[in-house]
Amino acid sequence: MLQFTPWSALGGGLLIGLSAVVLLALDGRIAGVSGIAGGLWFSSAGDRLWRVAFLAGLVGGAALWALAGGALPSPRAHFPAALLVLAGLLVGYGTALGGGCTSGHGVCGLARGSPRSLAATATFVAVAVASTFVVRHVLQIS
Amino acid sequence: MSSQVNRQAIARALAALAAGLVFGVGLALSQMIDPLKVLGFLDVSGAWDPSLMFVMGGAVVLAAAGFYLVLLRRRPLLDERFDLPSRAAIDARLLLGSALFGVGWGLAGYCPGPAIATLGLGNAEAWWFVPAMLAGAGLQRWQSQRRARTGATAADAPAS
Numbered sequence: 001m002l003q004f005t006p007w008s009a010l011g012g013g014l015l016i017g018l019s020a021v022v023l024l025a026l027d028g029r030i031a032g033v034s035g036i037a038g039g040l041w042f043s044s045a046g047d048r049l050w051r052v053a054f055l056a057g058l059v060g061g062a063a064l065w066a067l068a069g070g071a072l073p074s075p076r077a078h079f080p081a082a083l084l085v086l087a088g089l090l091v092g093y094g095t096a097l098g099g100g101c102t103s104g105h106g107v108c109g110l111a112r113g114s115p116r117s118l119a120a121t122a123t124f125v126a127v128a129v130a131s132t133f134v135v136r137h138v139l140q141i142s
Numbered sequence: 143m144s145s146q147v148n149r150q151a152i153a154r155a156l157a158a159l160a161a162g163l164v165f166g167v168g169l170a171l172s173q174m175i176d177p178l179k180v181l182g183f184l185d186v187s188g189a190w191d192p193s194l195m196f197v198m199g200g201a202v203v204l205a206a207a208g209f210y211l212v213l214l215r216r217r218p219l220l221d222e223r224f225d226l227p228s229r230a231a232i233d234a235r236l237l238l239g240s241a242l243f244g245v246g247w248g249l250a251g252y253c254p255g256p257a258i259a260t261l262g263l264g265n266a267e268a269w270w271f272v273p274a275m276l277a278g279a280g281l282q283r284w285q286s287q288r289r290a291r292t293g294a295t296a297a298d299a300p301a302s
Contacts, residue, residue: 005173009193012172013200019165020201021208026157028218028225031165033255038279042287046151053155055258057162062259064163065170073176075265083249084270088257090246091271092278095254096286098239099229102253103165105240106198109227111205119232124244125184131248132184142181 020108023054032104033058034095076142083141098124154220166259172197175260177251177267184248 020031027050029036036051043051066072095101098120100109105124109117135141173179174197182191217223247253252260252271260268 004191005193006196009172009196010200012168012170012174013197013202014204015164015168015171016197017201017204017208019161019168020205021212022164023158023161024209024218024224025212025215026161026218026220027154028221028223029158030225030227031161033165033253033258034279037254037258037276038283040276041280041283049151049155050158054158054162054165057159057164058166058169058255058259059262060159061163061166061168062170062175063166063262065167066263070170071173072170072263073173073178073265075267076178079250079267081270084252084267085274087246087250087252088271088274089278090242090249091252091254091257092246092275092280093282094239094242094244094246094278096239096279096282098236098243099227101243101255102198102247103255107201107205108209110198110202111209112226113206114227114230116230116232116236120236120240123237123240124247127241127244128184128248129186131245132181132251133187133248135249136181136185137187 016103016107017111020103020111030104030108032100032108034092034101035099035104038092038096080141083135094124150220157220165255168201169256169259175256175263177256180253180256181248181251184251 023029023031029050031054033055036054040048040051091101095104098105100106100117100120102121102124105114105117105120110121169175173193179191180194182189183194212218213224243253250267250271252268254275257268257271257275261272
């Protein structure tokens, strides 16, 4: 049974917010992960280095956490790879079309008071709730 | 001159690396790298776990205060100008894209940040998800570029 963890959630959230402030203050960029990663396609050579560096930092930050002995999730044993690929395609295509994900719209956009980001966030959270319900309780995959 | 430019680009990359590291630790600390934790929030029918709201709440409040102060300046420290999204329209693209993202997020419990952060943790799930995600993003961007190009060509062509 998973538990409600308000303090670590809040602490992690503050770090994510801090990261977004640092990236805007220094590089003038929005810390939207789908935009930073998707922007590697068709970008000029000069626009690539900071993107790769940010994404390497994401991987490195989680790895440092693990090296420091932080708790890691135990991977699901039998979650279908085909579903992961389908989910990946939808997340990649959808965030590119909608111009953002949980970080770009959900954190940075809301922090800027953008009605567009509020509409996006309300939409993807509501649809994800429905999608989770279908996968877990109708198809019974977990 | 050109070494000056390179030095700026390297400084920007180091800043991005630092921001990424902090973001990655934040995702790990908040357990957003655990798809079951995320699905515990999205699954409202069982024992609902509201933790994700605290993650977003903390991030949004701190970012809102920080953005306000940062944007009082005319430019970022390491670049000429702020690169902020200019689109404001709540249109079909935004809603359809966000809905497709929502379907995928609810299917597996990964959004882009946690999926990429998981690449270094020895969990094979991310290695299925992330390449597919990049392919999906590449496909949409390719379509959008091609549409812009054919649109421009059609507009330039003499009406006959």
